[in-house]
Structure formats: structure tokens, C-alpha cells
Amino acid sequence: MAERLLDVKDLKVRFATEDGIVHAVDGVNFTLDRGEVLGIVGESGSGKSVTAMTILGLTRGTNTQYEGEILYKGEDLIRQSEGRLRSVRGAQIAMIFQDPMTSLNPVYKVGDQICEAIRAHDDVSGRTARGRAVELLQQVGIPNPRQRVDDYPHQFSGGMRQRAMIAMALSCNPDILIADEPTTALDVTIQAQILELIDKLKDDFDSAVIMITHDLGVVAEVADQILVMYAGRVVEHGGKRDVFYDPQHPYTWGLLGSIPRLDRPKPKRLHSIQGSPASLINLPQGCKFRPRCPHAFEKCHEEPGLENRIEQKGHLDRCWLTVEEKKRLRVTTLAGEAVGAA
Amino acid sequence: MSADPQQNGDGALVEIQSLKKYFPIRKGVLQREVERVHAVDDVTLSVAQGETVGLVGESGCGKSTLGRCVVRLLTPTEGDIVFQGTSIGRLGPRALRPLRREMQMVFQDPYASLNPRKRVGSIVGDPLKIHGIGNSKERKTQVEELLETVGLSPEHYNRFPHEFSGGQRQRIGVARALALRPKLIVADEPVSALDVSIQAQMINLLESLQDDFGLTYIFIAHDLGVVRHVSDRIAVMYLGKLVELSPAEELYSRPIMPYTEALLSAVPIPDPDLSEKRERIVLEGDVPSPIHPPSGCRFHPRCRYATDICQQVEPPLTDYGNGHLAACHHPLNVDKATLERVTASERHTPDSADESALPEDPSKTESHPIPEKG
Numbered sequence: 001m002a003e004r005l006l007d008v009k010d011l012k013v014r015f016a017t018e019d020g021i022v023h024a025v026d027g028v029n030f031t032l033d034r035g036e037v038l039g040i041v042g043e044s045g046s047g048k049s050v051t052a053m054t055i056l057g058l059t060r061g062t063n064t065q066y067e068g069e070i071l072y073k074g075e076d077l078i079r080q081s082e083g084r085l086r087s088v089r090g091a092q093i094a095m096i097f098q099d100p101m102t103s104l105n106p107v108y109k110v111g112d113q114i115c116e117a118i119r120a121h122d123d124v125s126g127r128t129a130r131g132r133a134v135e136l137l138q139q140v141g142i143p144n145p146r147q148r149v150d151d152y153p154h155q156f157s158g159g160m161r162q163r164a165m166i167a168m169a170l171s172c173n174p175d176i177l178i179a180d181e182p183t184t185a186l187d188v189t190i191q192a193q194i195l196e197l198i199d200k201l202k203d204d205f206d207s208a209v210i211m212i213t214h215d216l217g218v219v220a221e222v223a224d225q226i227l228v229m230y231a232g233r234v235v236e237h238g239g240k241r242d243v244f245y246d247p248q249h250p251y252t253w254g255l256l257g258s259i260p261r262l263d264r265p266k267p268k269r270l271h272s273i274q275g276s277p278a279s280l281i282n283l284p285q286g287c288k289f290r291p292r293c294p295h296a297f298e299k300c301h302e303e304p305g306l307e308n309r310i311e312q313k314g315h316l317d318r319c320w321l322t323v324e325e326k327k328r329l330r331v332t333t334l335a336g337e338a339v340g341a342a
Numbered sequence: 343m344s345a346d347p348q349q350n351g352d353g354a355l356v357e358i359q360s361l362k363k364y365f366p367i368r369k370g371v372l373q374r375e376v377e378r379v380h381a382v383d384d385v386t387l388s389v390a391q392g393e394t395v396g397l398v399g400e401s402g403c404g405k406s407t408l409g410r411c412v413v414r415l416l417t418p419t420e421g422d423i424v425f426q427g428t429s430i431g432r433l434g435p436r437a438l439r440p441l442r443r444e445m446q447m448v449f450q451d452p453y454a455s456l457n458p459r460k461r462v463g464s465i466v467g468d469p470l471k472i473h474g475i476g477n478s479k480e481r482k483t484q485v486e487e488l489l490e491t492v493g494l495s496p497e498h499y500n501r502f503p504h505e506f507s508g509g510q511r512q513r514i515g516v517a518r519a520l521a522l523r524p525k526l527i528v529a530d531e532p533v534s535a536l537d538v539s540i541q542a543q544m545i546n547l548l549e550s551l552q553d554d555f556g557l558t559y560i561f562i563a564h565d566l567g568v569v570r571h572v573s574d575r576i577a578v579m580y581l582g583k584l585v586e587l588s589p590a591e592e593l594y595s596r597p598i599m600p601y602t603e604a605l606l607s608a609v610p611i612p613d614p615d616l617s618e619k620r621e622r623i624v625l626e627g628d629v630p631s632p633i634h635p636p637s638g639c640r641f642h643p644r645c646r647y648a649t650d651i652c653q654q655v656e657p658p659l660t661d662y663g664n665g666h667l668a669a670c671h672h673p674l675n676v677d678k679a680t681l682e683r684v685t686a687s688e689r690h691t692p693d694s695a696d697e698s699a700l701p702e703d704p705s706k707t708e709s710h711p712i713p714e715k716g
Contacts, residue, residue: 043537143627157628158401187400187564189625192608196624214538217610220617240614256612258542260571262594263611269549270571272542276507 005175005208006032012067013054020281024050026232037209039223041216045277047232048212052178056093057085091121094169098181100161104153110164111149118171136167140197159190170205178210195222216255228252231278231288234306238315248317248326251289253333271333295321295329354388355526355558356412361385361421363407380632381407383582394559396573398566400629404582405562409528413445414438443473446519450531452511456503462514463499469521488517493547509540528560533568545572566609570594578602581632581640588666596675598668601641647672660684
């Protein structure tokens with residue numbers, strides 16, 4: 001058994017705003033073992049980034065309320081002091097952000113920024129840190145690292161900046177790497193390079209990865225287990241193959257069906273999920289997906305729990321439909337064919 | 343979607359003729375031009391009435407610049423654009439005004455492309471006002487109809503953009519583009535800022551509008567799945583050059599240019615088994631600078647089939663039959679007969695046929711970057 005790194009138990013995050021209380025994350029559970037890749041999928045506002053940022057304590061503030069536990073090797077991160085978190089952040093759990101253009105400081109050299117991260121956690125000389133920065137840049141595939149270490153971020157292309165960010169995240173050999181939409185701002189060809197890199201480095205550094213993305217294609221490539229989120233909740237959770245080949249929740253079907261796919265004949269019209277994502281301030285009663293769900297019925301006014309409803313163990317979902325109904329109803333949606341309106 | 347892709351030429355709505363757009367880089371006190379960014383470099387393409395042409399390529403390949411030149415938001419450096427038989431490449435702002443009614447643009451970012459201080463009614467209605475259509479009452483009715491057409495409600499007339507979600511804002515952008523009943527819409531990444539579920543709604547809307555209003559689209563996007571879904575024909579650009587032009591389905595089953603092959607293989611497929619099975623061609627490095635583009639074939643530094651000739655001679659855009667054009671010295675997926683025919687024609691450089699790189703039996707060497715299911 002691989003070492004259990006992270007155990008998130010019934011995590012709830014609420015923000016008090018002028019308009020009311022935003023239920024950003026509402027009861028999320030998952031575990032992460034060493035060497036594993038967890039993919040979190042969902043649309044904007046589904047709470048996937050807030051979950052990740054809360055693990056690192058980046059959502060702390062006077063207007064934030066937490067419930068539940070985030071156990072990192074048995075230690076509850078939510079209740080740790082800011083000082084303790086600072087030593088975890090970057091050293092044991094590191095994060096790569098979406099936008100490589102804005103997450104590097106433009107007025108410092110790339111190498112200096114990496115050195116800063118190293119020296120924040122390890123008591124080493126500037127020279128050693130610099131040597132390590134060069135080595136890291138080499139590992140993430142930057143050509144001529146010895147020269148490029150003295151470049152400013154604007155001298156790097158988008159893909160190279162993301163590589164530099166990854167180098168920085170890996171500088172202290174973290175246990176967990178959180179990648180929040182690491183390839184969304186990049187071209188497909190560069191995306192392919194970065195995904196390959198993350199996959200390789202995960203093994204080299206023996207880390208676990210949390211990959212947050214809205215792109216199911218990316219998840220299909222890298223993840224071991226998948227968490228599908230909607231309106232702050234996990235609506236489906238299972239192994240990669242289970243979620244892709246035996247999806248249980250109508251939202252997952254919709255997501256899978258609405259992508260124009262290259263590997264299939266072109267449908268006449270694309271399937272689309274009706275309406276827009278639920279407001280996190282006035283959540284609908286019962287199942288949160290009910291207002292947009294074409295299969296909603298009476299019972300959906302009561303919220304279903306995240307349970308294992310099928311034979312496959314560890315594959316959980318939040319939907320009242322019976323297994324037979326699901327099998328029957330999902331066929332057209334999954335084929336990507338539109339049923340009815342736009 | 344309705345037009346026969348073969349029918350270009352006579353029925354062309356827009357003809358882009360050897361279009362070049364260079365942006366000068368100026369330096370010093372005198373602001374002398376020291377260098378040029380070769381954003382679009384000699385692109386020829388015609389778009390038939392009612393057709394959708396997809397423009398794809400990585401960022402910096404010139405696809406947006408090309409789109410902006412077509413609607414004349416930019417003036418081409420060289421070459422011309424012929425719209426409905428009239429040359430518009432050199433027209434001044436005044437002469438262009440009546441033509442603005444015929445072509446409109448939908449922009450990528452629904453947050454930046456709507457004026458936050460104006461109400462939806464005036465955002466959508468201003469094009470009508472500027473072109474002096476109807477009195478204010480008629481215009482209001484027309485705007486309300488337009489809002490309904492794009493799936494919003496007429497009550498939204500007096501609202502401000504910030505009251506809408508991203509997908510709804512993009513619908514406002516579409517309503518504005520539709521207001522003057524244009525013939526051509528250039529859509530620059532119209533869905534890339536939207537969530538997947540909203541993206542599908544938007545694509546369906548654009549498709550049904552095309553049927554209802556007989557629109558012609560130039561659809562610029564980097565998402566190859568989206569482009570395949572909407573387009574009749576697809577043009578692949580690389581560093582300012584048109585490198586492949588093909589009927590949509592054929593491009594995916596039979597890419598000729600190695601760049602297209604690599605681009606297709608890089609698209610992640612939402613199917614774990616398929617994505618494990620297929621061969622991934624990971625391109626090394628980044629797109630070179632368009633200020634000093636590589637010699638010969640611009641793709642040669644990243645191409646896995648490149649030979650000496652690719653460095654020296656720029657491959658011409660060659661017709662491989664069935665409306666499938668590509669610019670490559672080492673074409674993929676081309677059978678011997680076609681290759682001989684093409685090599686015999688004048689435009690092709692004869693010595694470019696490097697025997698060792700030729701696919702001999704198309705069935706054996708045919709490349710399918712997207713594997714079949716099963």
C-alpha cells in the first residue's frame with residue numbers, strides 16, 4: 001500500500017459576501033496516496049479551485065468559514081497556524097497556477113525566483129541554490145539552463161514559463177503537486193509537452209498530483225481517479241475507467257456528451273446542458289443539478305447523498321435514478337447527439 | 343454547412359488573394375522601421391457563400407490577423423480581398439462604411455467586447471442607428487426580436503452587460519453582429535472563453551443561425567474538435583502561412599502536412615483507452631519568431647520528416663485532389679498515383695520528391711492521428 005498523503009473529510013468552505021453567503025465548497029471527500037494522480041473536473045464556479053487553494057490555506061480570511069478536515073499525513077491543515085502552513089506550502093505541497101504569464105514576477109530573473117523558493121525552505125547558500133535552479137530548469141526541459149537562469153520572464157515563451165513554474169514548484173521536492181488548469185492557457189502542442197513533463201516528473205520526484213481542469217481529455221490522459229464537481233459538491237467519484245466508461249451522474253454524461261470529439265463521427269447537433277451553472281448563493285433545493293437535469297423527477301427535490309450505488313466498489317455518485325434507468329437514459333447523451341433544444 | 347465545399351471560385355463570397363500583413367517594428371528617435379513581424383504571409387483562400395471555413399493554428403500563426411484583414415479592421419500590406427466581386431483591400435474608411443453592414447465580427451472575450459456602461463438595447467441597436475435603419479421605435483422592436491433569436495429574453499433590453507453570465511454575454515455579442523443582417527461573420531475564438539456545457543449551446547446557436555440567415559462564417563479557433571464540428575473546410579496556418587486546406591472530415595482522417603498530423607495527435611481525447619493506444623507526436627520547442635521566420639519550409643525546425651530540401655526551398659501549396667491542398671515536400675497519406683500527377687505539374691518542385699520519404703502503399707503508411715474506436 002502506498003502511503004496515504006492526504007485525506008479530505010467533508011470539507012466545506014463558505015465565503016460571506018455583500019450579496020450573501022457563497023457556498024463555494026459543500027462537503028468534499030477524497031483521499032490521495034503517494035504516486036497517485038487525482039483529476040478534479042468541473043465548470044467554472046464548481047469549487048474545484050477553492051478546494052485546492054484551501055488545502056494550501058490560500059483562502060483564509062475574515063470572511064471565510066471552514067468545516068471538515070484536511071488531513072495531510074494525519075495533521076489537520078485547516079487548524080494549523082499560518083506559520084506552520086508556510087513551512088508546508090511550497091515544501092511539502094506545491095502548486096502550479098493556470099496563467100504562466102501572471103504568476104511569475106516580471107521584474108525578477110527566473111533563476112532568482114526559483115532560488116527564493118529554495119532558500120525559503122532550505123538553509124543553503126545562494127550559490128548552492130543557484131546550482132539547484134539550473135539543475136531544475138534542465139530537468140523541466142529548458143534548453144541552455146545555465147544561460148536561461150538569468151533571463152527575465154518576458155524572455156520566456158508561454159510554455160517555457162509554465163516549465164519554469166513547474167521547476168519552482170518542484171524545487172523542494174514536494175509530496176503533493178497541485179496543478180490548477182496548468183495547460184489551459186497553452187496551445188495544444190505545448191499542452192502535450194507539459195502533460196508529458198508532469199507525468200514524468202511525478203515519477204522522478206515520487207509525488208502525488210492533483211490535476212484540476214475543465215478538459216476531460218486532459219483527465220483521460222493523466223488521472224488515476226476522478227472527482228466530478230458541480231456547485232461545490234462532488235457529484236461523481238471513481239476510477240478513471242469507471243467514470244469514463246460507466247458514468248453514473250447526468251452531469252457527467254452531459255460533460256462527456258457536449259465535447260466535440262475527434263475520435264467519433266460528427267453529430268448533427270452537439271448535445272448541450274441546458275441553462276447555466278447554479279448560483280452558489282441561492283442553491284436550488286434538493287439535487288443541485290435538478291434545474292438543468294433532463295431526467296429530474298419528484299424525488300430529486302430531496303438531495304441524494306454521495307453513495308456507492310453500483311457493483312463497482314469505490315465508484316460513488318449523487319443521483320436518485322436506478323442503475324437500469326441510468327444505463328438506458330445515458331446512451332443518447334453520451335453519443336453527443338442533441339436531444340431537442342439548443 | 344449547407345454549401346458544397348467544391349463549389350468555390352464562382353460562388354465565392356470572399357476571396358483572399360496573396361494577402362500579406364506585416365507589422366513594422368520601429369526603433370529610435372526617428373521611429374525608423376527596423377524589422378517586420380510577418381503575421382500573415384501570402385495567403386490565398388476563397389470562401390463560398392453559405393460555407394464555414396475554419397482557421398486553426400497555434401497562437402501567433404496569424405489566424406486572427408487574417409480574420410481582421412478580411413473584415414478590414416486592418417489594412418493588408420500587400421495582396422487584396424475581394425468581397426462579392428469588389429476589391430476592398432485598399433478602400434478608405436468612408437468607402438468601407440456601406441460594406442460594414444455586410445460583414446461583422448464576433449469576438450473572443452465576452453467580458454471585454456461589450457461596453458460596460460451601455461445597456462444591452464443600445465449595444466445591439468447602435469449598429470442599426472449608425473446605418474440609419476428605421477426610427478427608434480422600429481429599432482427597439484428589431485432589437486427585441488434579435489434578443490429572442492439568440493436565446494435571450496426581450497426584457498433584457500434595459501439591462502447592463504455585468505448582469506449577464508459569460509455565455510449570455512456572448513449571445514449579446516452575436517445579436518450585435520446579426521443586427522445588420524450581414525452576409526459574412528468572422529468569429530474569432532467565439533467559444534474558447536466559455537465552459538464546455540455553454541460552449542455546446544453556443545456552437546448549436548451559431549449553426550442554427552447560419553441555416554436561418556444564410557450566413558457565411560470564417561471561424562477562427564484553436565480547438566480542433568470545435569472547428570471540425572462547425573466547418574465545411576479547414577485551413578491550417580503556421581507562422582503566417584497557409585500550410586493545409588482541406589474538407590473538414592478529410593483533414594482529420596488524412597492529414598497531408600506533418601504539422602497537421604502533430605497538431606491532431608496533440609489533442610487530448612476524452613477516452614482513456616484510446617488516449618493510451620494512440621501515438622503521440624510531441625513537437626519539440628516553440629513556434630519560431632515571426633520576425634525572422636525559418637528559411638524554406640517554416641515548419642522544418644520542428645518537423646520529424648525534415649530533410650535538406652525543407653531548409654532551402656519553400657514548398658508550394660499543391661492540390662492533391664478533392665480540394666485538399668497542402669504545402670509540404672514530404673506529404674503524408676498520399677498514394678503514388680496522386681504524387682506522380684502532382685509532381686508532373688509545373689507548380690511543384692520536382693526534386694522535392696525524396697524517394698525514401700514517400701509513402702509507397704497508402705494503405706500501409708496512412709497516418710491516423712485519431713485512432714478508430716475498437
